[in-house]
């Protein structure tokens with residue numbers, strides 16, 4: 001069969017449900033901060049599979065962990081526990097506020113467990129009226145029906161039948177509105193300390209402190225969704241540690257597995273006790289392969305030199321982006337650690353995708369967040385030379401961007 005004339009999108013459309021609009025290359029291999037397509041072309045990867053391949057592609061320690069575990073045992077289910085799940089849970093507990101961990105397979109599932117836990121905890125201690133979840137507009141917590149309902153994009157939850165009641169949305173960063181929204185019926189406030197899909201928007205520490213205080217005053221639980229910013233991407237293991245504001249429940253996924261699917265919901269012992277026997281479950285959660293890889297990721301990402309690299313490369317990238325940005329193209333360059341967003345100025349509104357496609361054609365993978373923000377999430381172990389190489393490509397792409405968008 002001749003495939004050279006068939007676009008990747010067409011090939012996908014012939015066999016996959018039309019959920020996505022894939023880019024027009026077919027990556028088949030990875031090598032550190034690089035991906036290689038089916039024609040052998042190499043692309044510098046500043047997307048990391050959306051902040052997932054935290055240590056790049058083919059990291060030796062992760063490969064070894066997967067290989068070793070694959071020769072021992074692959075799967076046991078929740079009928080048993082297993083040595084890898086116990087060990088990873090302990091390693092997460094040792095490094096965070098948490099006493100207990102629930103494992104799942106994705107960010108959405110980690111949040112699903114967090115939200116169910118929060119509602120169950122309130123139900124156990126205060127009765128069924130205390131069930132309202134307060135969440136932020138533009139936030140993203142996953143694509144299950146509960147998590148899109150809690151997430152801040154109404155369009156993601158519409159058209160799927162009756163909405164889930166008991167969810168309130170407030171404008172991110174507005175402490176006064178949050179104060180009005182949280183009351184005795186609130187069971188939880190859920191926040192991404194740095195809003196990823198919502199445009200790489202870090203919330204300020206005062207706002208997070210207000211959320212903490214309001215939760216304390218109203219016996220509500222504070223949930224931090226660190227699926228995207230956690231696991232070293234902020235420059236600290238978890239962003240809450242950097243902000244100095246401790247949640248009651250923390251969710252992790254994406255970078256946690258470095259590319260192997262896993263999610264985790266962390267909580268203190270008292271809160272965790274509400275997810276009692278039989279209240280929740282999953283077949284694959286705590287899978288030994290996933291936990292073995294995640295423990296290797298956690299070990300690497302906890303190293304001071306890795307976290308120092310995040311800080312240094314972040315600074316290099318921010319400075320470089322300021323330097324190469326054509327005057328007037330971007331409003332703000334913001335973010336934390338190695339999750340950075342470049343927001344287009346009004347004159348260039350809507351051109352994030354165009355920049356992404358231009359970069360790809362020049363050998364650089366970048367992400368977008370909505371239509372107005374170019375998002376960068378390189379691997380945490382990226383080198384100074386690779387950052388410079390990416391900046392050089394981006395500079396030529398931005399400087400040759402037509403003055404007005406292609407019609």
Ligand SMILES: *Cc1c(COP(=O)(O)O)cnc(C)c1O
Nearest residue numbers: 106107108140141142196227228
């Ligand atoms: C990606 C993401 C999720 C959902 O994770 P999945 O693994 O796609 O289910 C949830 N929260 C945040 C902050 C995310 O970035």
